[in-house]
Amino acid sequence: MSGRRVLVLAMLLSIPSVAFAQRSRAASGRDKNLMAEDGRDSRPQLTARELEEQSPIRLLVDKRKDLKLSDEQVGKLKDIESRLKEKNGSLLRIVDSVNREMKPPRGGEVTDEYRTKIGNLREELLGAIKDLRTNYDASTKEALPLLDEEQQKKANELLEKQAADVAKTMRDKLGGRGGRP
Numbered sequence: 243m244s245g246r247r248v249l250v251l252a253m254l255l256s257i258p259s260v261a262f263a264q265r266s267r268a269a270s271g272r273d274k275n276l277m278a279e280d281g282r283d284s285r286p287q288l289t290a291r292e293l294e295e296q297s298p299i300r301l302l303v304d305k306r307k308d309l310k311l312s313d314e315q316v317g318k319l320k321d322i323e324s325r326l327k328e329k330n331g332s333l334l335r336i337v338d339s340v341n342r343e344m345k346p347p348r349g350g351e352v353t354d355e356y357r358t359k360i361g362n363l364r365e366e367l368l369g370a371i372k373d374l375r376t377n378y379d380a381s382t383k384e385a386l387p388l389l390d391e392e393q394q395k396k397a398n399e400l401l402e403k404q405a406a407d408v409a410k411t412m413r414d415k416l417g418g419r420g421g422r423p
Contacts, residue, residue, distance in 0.1 A: 288367075288415035289341065290334040293374055296408050298382045298401050299323040305400055309393050318388050326381045333377075336370040368416075 294300075302309065303319050311319070340363045347356055382401065386394055 288337070288371070288412070290337040292411065292415070293337060293371065294327075294330070294334060296378065296404070296411075297323065297326065298378050298404060299326055299385055301400060301404050302385060302397055305397075308400075309389070309396055311389070311393065315388055315393075319385055322381050322385050326377060329377050330374055333370045333374050337367060340367045340370070371412075 299319055299322050302311075303316060303323060306316050306319075344360060344363050346352065386397060389397055
């Protein structure tokens with residue numbers, strides 16, 4: 243057989259495998275309408291625990307040695323953190339609930355009804371996240387005046403780094419678009 247015939251035969255034999263690969267992806271329930279442009283699942287993947295760990299007050303308490311906080315300052319920060327946890331409890335439960343409801347349907351068939359449901363749940367999730375971020379910002383404004391000038395400078399550096407990490411996490415976990423639907 244000539245080289246040209248071998249090449250044509252190889253191409254013809256590869257067509258069924260390409261068609262099968264495309265069918266199996268669709269059959270897996272990963273509808274392209276739920277996929278990001280780079281092939282990742284576009285449903286939010288952010289958990290309540292991850293959001294809770296983004297607390298700026300938790301960061302300040304964890305970095306108390308770096309910030310050289312007094313026991314009194316740590317106590318006041320822990321009080322703020324406690325009130326923040328109470329305030330955010332219902333929002334974190336919404337996040338967990340929405341994540342459970344966003345699981346793909348059994349059988350892998352994605353319907354228009356499911357897409358609508360995902361859109362509504364995504365809006366609910368983003369609203370809860372926005373409220374969490376608002377609460378975190380308010381708690382930070384309450385906490386920073388408890389620190390002296392040098393501590394505030396170091397705390398602001400830590401909080402800026404955390405904010406950059408949070409922004410990256412939000413982009414990665416919320417479909418790659420910074421949390422916007």
